[in-house]
Amino acid sequence: MPQPAKVVVEHVTKTFRRNDEELIVLDDLSLVVEPSEFVCVLGPSGCGKSTLLNMIGGFEVPSRGSLTIDGHPVRGPDPRRVFVFQEYGIFPWATVVDNIGLGLLRRPTAERERIVAHYVDLVGLKGFERSFPSELSGGMKQRVALARALAVAPDLVLMDEPLGALDSLTRLQMRAELLRIWKAERMTVMFVTHDVDESVQLADRVVVLSPRPSRIVDVVEVALPHPRDIGSPEYNRVKNRLYERLGVRHEI
Amino acid sequence: MGFLAFEPLALSALALLAIPLTRRAPERLQRIVLPIATAVVLLVAWHAFAVATRYELRMPGEAPRTVDVFPTPIQVLPAFVELLGDGRLVRYAIASLYRVLTGFALAAALGIPLGLAAGWFTRVSFAADPFIQALRPISPLAWIPISILAFGVEDGAAIFIIFLGAFFPIVTGTMTAVRSIPVAYVRAARNFGLDGLTLFRVVVFPAALPQIVTSLRIALGVGWLVVVAAEMNAINSGLGFLIVDARNMGMRYDLVVAGMLCIGLIGVLLDWMIRRLERLDEVRWGFSKV
Incomplete structure (x- = not known):
């Protein structure tokens, strides 16, 4: 029996008004994301990738078209689909455990502590429970954000360039971590990035957006098992195709 | 020579x-x-x-x-000894501190909630902000006649003047603090289903707290600044009274200067005390570069 789709984007257009001028950010986008799928949305900066994610997260409303999750129209933010923000969005005044427990405030204390402890462990932050974000490295802060998102057991995680602020080594490590956690939790992930390598390393499918007004120019399947060999011909074939679709030549 | x-x-x-x-x-x-x-x-x-x-x-x-x-600096020294010796200095300093701390506490108790509400709810801001902005530039000293009329010549009038001086920095500071909360914090909170009072307790208040503490610091400074003026009228105790009284009763400018120096010293002490708030974990993050 086929599972129903997780996210359905149908003919979604988003326009903003600026100085009495209508600015089309997203132009007639249609996209289906399956449950437990890892989808990367790839596109040049300013193309409206974040706007798409914001609408799916319920923070913005499409100007035209429809947006459904599990068959229900999106009406606003919901703990079942959690956003991981670009600038972490974790609270600098709260400790690691208080940050991770943010979505669990209504649960009984004992249960909350048990869940938080589990996710502290999962993201490798043991020993830093009582630390404040200012005492953590960029990668650790991102782990807090990830643990906070996962702690509410969401079935959809929306990530807006979550690794963008990290140095390249930490970014590689965090990609591996993310894949490990995704395999363990099997949630659906929509991951926005402008990094071609990142999308080929992570995604089941890569959705390529054009510059504004953004349309979907291609959807590329990455049929490679994890962990992916970044030297393999197939990896490079996908990568080259993405570069080509973005309109940039791979050789410099 | x-x-x-x-x-x-x-x-x-x-x-x-x-x-x-x-x-x-x-x-x-x-x-x-x-x-x-x-x-x-x-x-x-x-x-x-x-x-x-x-x-x-x-x-x-x-x-x-x-x-x-x-008076020369050396002539002021015996004035200090005189004021300490007859107990006036301590008595007047306590009287002034009592008025300032009462007025300040009232201002904080009213100003912080109003500032939070006006910073968060657009409708509260629409209703209250024009009046806050219009009343703010009126010097608290301009209120002295009215406050004496309303509260008589007791502590009440002076406390009200200090309240006014401290209230506006706290309200506007808290309001600005709430308005400058990064949108990512609020979105994150809403995403996790936080709303109403929980949202205030868990996000809005802690996010605004460092700036609120800064506004409290400014307000306490203003309160201490106006207490002297408030005590120069229709009150017969306090450091402000000491200064007018020393002049009126025999041109004792050595006492005037000694009183001024005490006001400065206590002001520094008050500021030092309130700055200790900035070291609390709940506040410190707002002053450190990440």
Whole structure:
């Protein structure tokens, strides 16, 4: 029996008004994301990738078209689909455990502590429970954000360039971590990035957006098992195709 | 005599010498030496000014005598001893502190909630902000006649003046603090289903707290600033009263200056105390560069 789709984007257009001028950010986008799928949305900066994610997260409303999750129209933010923000969005005044427990405030204390402890462990932050974000490295802060998102057991995680602020080594490590956690939790992930390598390393499918007004120019399947060999011909074939679709030549 | 007149100059020259001499000294030493040098220069300038403004009074049939217009630093010292000795200094300082702390506490108790509400809810801001902005530029001192009319000549009038002085910095500071909360924090909170009072308790208030503490610090400073003026009218205790009283009752400018110095000293102490709030974990993050 086929599972129903997780996210359905149908003919979604988003326009903003600026100085009495209508600015089309997203132009007639249609996209289906399956449950437990890892989808990367790839596109040049300013193309409206974040706007798409914001609408799916319920923070913005499409100007035209429809947006459904599990068959229900999106009406606003919901703990079942959690956003991981670009600038972490974790609270600098709260400790690691208080940050991770943010979505669990209504649960009984004992249960909350048990869940938080589990996710502290999962993201490798043991020993830093009582630390404040200012005492953590960029990668650790991102782990807090990830643990906070996962702690509410969401079935959809929306990530807006979550690794963008990290140095390249930490970014590689965090990609591996993310894949490990995704395999363990099997949630659906929509991951926005402008990094071609990142999308080929992570995604089941890569959705390529054009510059504004953004349309979907291609959807590329990455049929490679994890962990992916970044030297393999197939990896490079996908990568080259993405570069080509973005309109940039791979050789410099 | 010539040498004595020259002595202060020599002292200040010596103090100024500390500036180049400590250039390579350890910072800890500079922190001690440089303010002392400044103090010496200021005291010398004060002394020189007091001496320069003295004049000879020649009355017919009397020997000419020197009249002091301003007290010298050395003349103020016994005034301190006098004020400490008869207990006036402590009594008046407590009276002033009581008024300032009461007015300040009332201002915080009212100002923080109103500022939070006006910063968060657009409708509260629409309703209240024009009046906050219109009342804010009226000096609390302009309220003195009205407050005496309303509260009489007791503590009430002075406390009300201080309340007004402290209230507006707290309201506007809290309002700005709430409005400048990064949108990512609020979105994250909403995403996790937080709303109503929980949202306020868990996100809005803690996010705004460092800036609220800054506004409290400013407000306490203003409160201490206006207490003197508030006590100059229709009250017979407090450091402000001390100053007017010392002048009115016998031109005791040494007492006036001693009172002024006490006000400054206590002001520094108050600021030092409220700055300790900035070191709390809940507040410190707002002052550190991440």
